[in-house]
Amino acid sequence: MKFNITQFIIVLAAVAFTVACGGKEESGEKEAAHHEHEEGSEIVELSAEQFEALDMKVDTLPLKNLSSIVQANGQLEVPPQNEATVTAIIGANVSSIKVIEGDEVKKGQVLAYLTHPNLTRLQGDYLEAWNNLQFLEQDYQRQKRLYEEEVGSGKAFQQTQADYRSTQGMVKSLESQLRQFGMNPVRIKEGNFYDQVPVISPIAGSIVSVEVKTGQFVQPEKVLFEIVNIDHIHADLMIFEKDVHKVKEGQRVRFTVETLPGKELYAEIYSVGKKFEQDPKAVHVHAEIENKSGNLIPGMYIKGQVLTDSAETYALPESAIIREGDQFLAFLAERETEGESGHWMFTPIEVVTGVSNNGWIAVKFLQEIPDGALFAMNNAYYLISEMKKGETGDDD
Template sequence: MKTSEKMKNTIIYIVTLLVAMTFFTACMGEGNDATTVENQKGMNEEEKDSEEGELHLSSLKFNSLGIKLDTLSVRPLSGLVEANGQLEVPPQHEATVTAVLGANVVTIDVIEGDKVRKGQVLANLSHPNLTQLQTNYIKALSQMQYLEKEMKRQKKLYEEKVGSGKTYQQTLADYQSTKGEVEGLEVQLNQVGLNALEVRNEGVRQNVPVTSPIDGYIEKVKVQIGQFVDPQSEMFLIVNTDHIHADLMVFEKDVHKVKKGQDIFFTVESVPGAMLSAKIYSVGKQFEQNPKAVHVHAEIEEKRDFLIPGMYINGKIHTETKSVFALPEAAIIEEEGKPYIFMATSHQEDGETEWAFKAVEIRTGLIDDGWIEIKLLEPLPKGALVAWNNAYYLISEMKKSETSHEH
């Protein structure tokens, strides 16, 4: 009996030992699995870390955003100098019409905005002063004609030794004096708008015309019918807008970039939708002091009816042109004060194309009509593709991805 119990205890011990060994082995296996998972997790994290600074987009997402890819292109760009100013007309194409002699306005034949030609009658004046001028001219002319005949008669007598030389000399002096007076009165008649020949043939005119000295448009009428105008009074202002030009102020820091022959594109503040072009024909040689800038004059290439002297304009002067790497503005993003573009690569994953975008720090240069010069800090791989748009979206998604990795 004792022997039987002893065997029974031995069997129980063996079974217990086997169960314990089996349990221990199972625990060791679970520990190895946990270590493997932890190691795999570490490898995945390491793989993710190696992809930081890149944004991955599926083919579907890429297509939905309409991202344009191409190589970095070479494009001719011009430097730009921004300048403001106004429309002006050269002094020789503006006129202020006054009365040479004081007189009363009898008629006004034009209104503001009328187009006039040189010599066209603008108004008529009347006054005893004008009548007296014509009378004096006719009187002096008659006297000159008499003295001319007398001078010729005395000369003949003197040459025939019949007349006195003294008498001839006196007659000659009187004739020349009167001739000078006639010539002076003719000048005065022309100045007030009267034709001396007409006065000579037709006699004294009651009304004296005021005529335009240039072709142009009536900018201002400053008189009324019946008004007395003295020689200093402004009657009409005339401007020839055919010669209107852009007068821009260029600041001291940009003057060295501006030259004759350069193109300017400008807008008029009162007509913001109209873009006009001009070409520089003169750069000032003296600084205005407030602000410190020089005048730059440019001939407008296609003059429009709405252009009026005095209108304020905003212009961009295109300076030297050179061929540079360039991208559209939408391809560049500034982050923490540094500009970036995005280089794109693709690979296949589960039969689908996946795109990877990497931010590349650059420097920028010339800016011209929506294009920006790209200065690479390091060369891109040959044939590398870069994003031509959506830079703002790409940097935003990249920052979101980096934030999620941190958590």
């Protein structure tokens, strides 16, 4: 009996040892399989059908001429000479208005008509002064001839000369006033008075605002119309103090406006300010727009980038790079040729990004890249998503 118990203990120990060894071996197999899965999960495989459905693009790494950029925001402006405020020179009533907001007008075009008894009186004063001048001129010439022949009185000549020159000055002053009102003095000399006087546009452009109504009495200097000419609309950008030394005339600016979503506009800097604004501390930079659009209006907010130093560098499209934590990843591409259809394998590789321009980003690599290596040129977001599925074991 004692012998049997001893045998049983020995057999039990042997069984326990065998089970323990088997468990360790199975655990080791599972751990090895897990590591193999982790290593394999960093490669994303796509069938030929998936590759085509995703419209995947692969290519060798291209060299691109990319520029460094300076961020700059601002608004669209026009030069002072391309804006006009039309005011009333004299108190008068608005008899008619010939334009509305948005109308295109030419320089010298009639915007409205004014009428007032004072305007009629002005024309009468001019005609009277001009007729008087004709009489005085004849008298002046007669007195001058008599004085030169020592027949006439010197005092009479001097008085006639003073009256003539005084009236001559008055006529010129009244003519100037008439022309300011858009009235032709020659017509008035012939006795053809104006019943109403035109309000003339001083520039060509668009009517921005109409500030009067028909029949309204307007005081002198009352604003009647606002006109702007956008032919020379330009970008007015603010460059912060830390970036001023990077900006100079001749550099290009890339910018966008909200009214043209998805469209990039370009301008060339023609003037860099020499005075700092205090809030914020920045200088004005003016740039002439290259591809102008009719939808550009002064005062529009713009978001831009000044393209400064340029250099040739390796680059990838923005859609070929994905940020994952603190890293930026691109994907090496390799086609598996075994089998009839073959499939594509994409391996993530860390890149250091640089300047971006026109949808391309400069890249550098932390490891050596084989000559002729292919890269995924798009769908980096999809590839990283598939890679994460592999890491979690989600095959859906």
